[in-house]
Amino acid sequence: MIRVIPVLDLKAGCAVHAVRGQRASYRPVESVLASSADPLDLGRGLVEKLGARECYVADLDAIARSGGHAEAIRGLTALGLAIWLDAGTGTAADAARALRLGASRVIVGTETLSAPGDLESIAAAAGSGCVLSLDLREGRLLGGSPAVSELGPDDLVAVAWTAGIRTFIVLDLARVGSGEGPQLGAAARLRRSFSEAEIAIGGGVRDHADLDALARAGFQAALVGTALHRGIITSLRAGPPA
Numbered sequence: 001m002i003r004v005i006p007v008l009d010l011k012a013g014c015a016v017h018a019v020r021g022q023r024a025s026y027r028p029v030e031s032v033l034a035s036s037a038d039p040l041d042l043g044r045g046l047v048e049k050l051g052a053r054e055c056y057v058a059d060l061d062a063i064a065r066s067g068g069h070a071e072a073i074r075g076l077t078a079l080g081l082a083i084w085l086d087a088g089t090g091t092a093a094d095a096a097r098a099l100r101l102g103a104s105r106v107i108v109g110t111e112t113l114s115a116p117g118d119l120e121s122i123a124a125a126a127g128s129g130c131v132l133s134l135d136l137r138e139g140r141l142l143g144g145s146p147a148v149s150e151l152g153p154d155d156l157v158a159v160a161w162t163a164g165i166r167t168f169i170v171l172d173l174a175r176v177g178s179g180e181g182p183q184l185g186a187a188a189r190l191r192r193s194f195s196e197a198e199i200a201i202g203g204g205v206r207d208h209a210d211l212d213a214l215a216r217a218g219f220q221a222a223l224v225g226t227a228l229h230r231g232i233i234t235s236l237r238a239g240p241p242a
Helices: 039-050 070-078 092-100 116-129 153-162 185-193 208-216
Strands: 002-011 014-017 054-059 082-086 105-109 130-137 167-172 198-202 221-224
Touching: 002 039, 002 208, 014 039, 039 054, 039 070, 054 070, 070 082, 092 105, 092 116, 105 116, 116 130, 116 153, 130 153, 130 185, 153 167, 153 185, 167 185, 185 198, 208 221
Parallel strands: 002 054, 002 221, 054 082, 082 105, 105 130, 130 167, 167 198, 198 221
Antiparallel strands: 002 014
16 A cells, blocks of 8 residues: 655745746645645645645745745644655754654755755754655756765665665656656665665656556655645555555
8 A cells, every 4th residue: 555645835825736846837726625725724625535644745935945834834733734844954953943843754855955964963853754855857866966966866865874764755846746647767776775765756646546556666655736636636545555
């Protein structure tokens, strides 16, 4: 089985429809789960209509260092959702702030990570809830500096593993909201090399057939936004046993 982790991308006070990582063009999401793009309305929809217990939240303003959604994040945790929070964490201080906001999982995205060596202090601050997100575009690793992007996914995961990180997201931004299906090249290599890792796939998950395929490939979770908002995926547990 594979579990579906609902995604809320937050920008300028509302949840937005993410398409291919082109953030300047993101617009408020239209969803079968709520009548507005208000994050708390959508959070209630996830809980009441789908029985959600966790949610991946990308605070795009925090990632861009142009603001943040602290109140909305606290409100989502008050609904009983365990929040996987991507808010631009790149230092131990950032990780501590995410925990203060109520994050259950602290996401370290490679696009905002400046130095691989920082993973040790970040993991120490975040504890067992630390997650490394391999942020890709068409299979190429995005990094907050050349020291990260030039290291490559496999070598960076090895550094993270040594730092104590056991959960990873493989997210291809070029596939987000595209309806083209997930890109699994880097994820498949990671699965083979780190058999004990918890791996979540993000970007392009279209339907239950994709979820079945991910489960058969041995992945534990899938980040899903568009297919939930459109009512295409209607269950948060799917697929045959991995």
